[in-house]
Amino acid sequence: MPQSLLTIQQYLALADWRFAPTMEEGQRDGFYWLRSMHLVVVDPLDLVRPAVPFAVLATYFDWHGGSAQVYGHEPGWRALGHFALSETAAVPPRLYTEADCAFLILDAQKYDDDHLIATLGDFEEPYLFEPVSPDAPQAMPFWQALSTLRPFCYFSYGLSQGLTLIMREHDDYMRFMDRLPWDMIEKTYRDDECKKRREEFELFGPELGPEVCSVPDCDRLRLKNIFKCFMHAIA
Numbered sequence: 031m032p033q034s035l036l037t038i039q040q041y042l043a044l045a046d047w048r049f050a051p052t053m054e055e056g057q058r059d060g061f062y063w064l065r066s067m068h069l070v071v072v073d074p075l076d077l078v079r080p081a082v083p084f085a086v087l088a089t090y091f092d093w094h095g096g097s098a099q100v101y102g103h104e105p106g107w108r109a110l111g112h113f114a115l116s117e118t119a120a121v122p123p124r125l126y127t128e129a130d131c132a133f134l135i136l137d138a139q140k141y142d143d144d145h146l147i148a149t150l151g152d153f154e155e156p157y158l159f160e161p162v163s164p165d166a167p168q169a170m171p172f173w174q175a176l177s178t179l180r181p182f183c184y185f186s187y188g189l190s191q192g193l194t195l196i197m198r199e200h201d202d203y204m205r206f207m208d209r210l211p212w213d214m215i216e217k218t219y220r221d222d223e224c225k226k227r228r229e230e231f232e233l234f235g236p237e238l239g240p241e242v243c244s245v246p247d248c249d250r251l252r253l254k255n256i257f258k259c260f261m262h263a264i265a
């Protein structure tokens with residue numbers, strides 16, 4: 031048997047698994063941005079909030095106009111065009127993140143509805159669905175709206191793209207980075223991987239043989255329904 035082949039026990043115990051989070055960072059128009067698939071389990075407002083009362087503008091939920099529908103009739107919210115605006119408060123309202131979604135956090139500055147609608151116009155979320163460069167032309171209207179509104183932050187959860195976070199103040203951005211709960215994040219990914227591997231094993235079952243694996247030089251017994259051992263079957 032090749033030395034590199036794990037036993038099933040080692041595989042299920044994640045003996046070969048290492049947590050290697052990825053993150054991209056940058057700056058643009060005076061904002062600090064990051065995006066990371068691994069930070070999709072983090073709520074930025076849990077880690078850093080404006081020092082003054084703030085409002086949440088939900089700009090996207092599942093589809094363009096979805097946030098107005100989801101939040102529009104919730105207490106403390108009202109629909110605003112395709113969007114939904116929360117009341118100003120010191121703590122965030124409950125946010126739904128079960129689908130692609132995006133939020134602008136507007137702090138103590140004053141906004142009237144007409145100003146918001148005029149500025150946001152056909153505001154599109156450039157980062158929810160594709161790994162678009164922040165400098166890409168299609169992101170221009172987005173950054174123009176951000177530069178005009180100067181929100182405390184913007185964040186979006188893309189099911190395929192992870193968390194995108196854009197913050198106005200460097201101190202707040204650094205505070206967010208310092209407070210990232212890496213232990214919790216790693217545990218979440220470890221638990222997911224563990225569950226995935228156990229499900230694989232439940233699907234393929236034990237190496238019962240009696241024949242050996244069909245891969246040359248492998249002397250492990252084959253699975254019940256596949257002519258390979260478990261590790262070669264999932265490779």
Ligand SMILES: [Zn+2]
Pocket residue numbers: 243244245248249250258259260261262
């Ligand atoms: Zn094998």
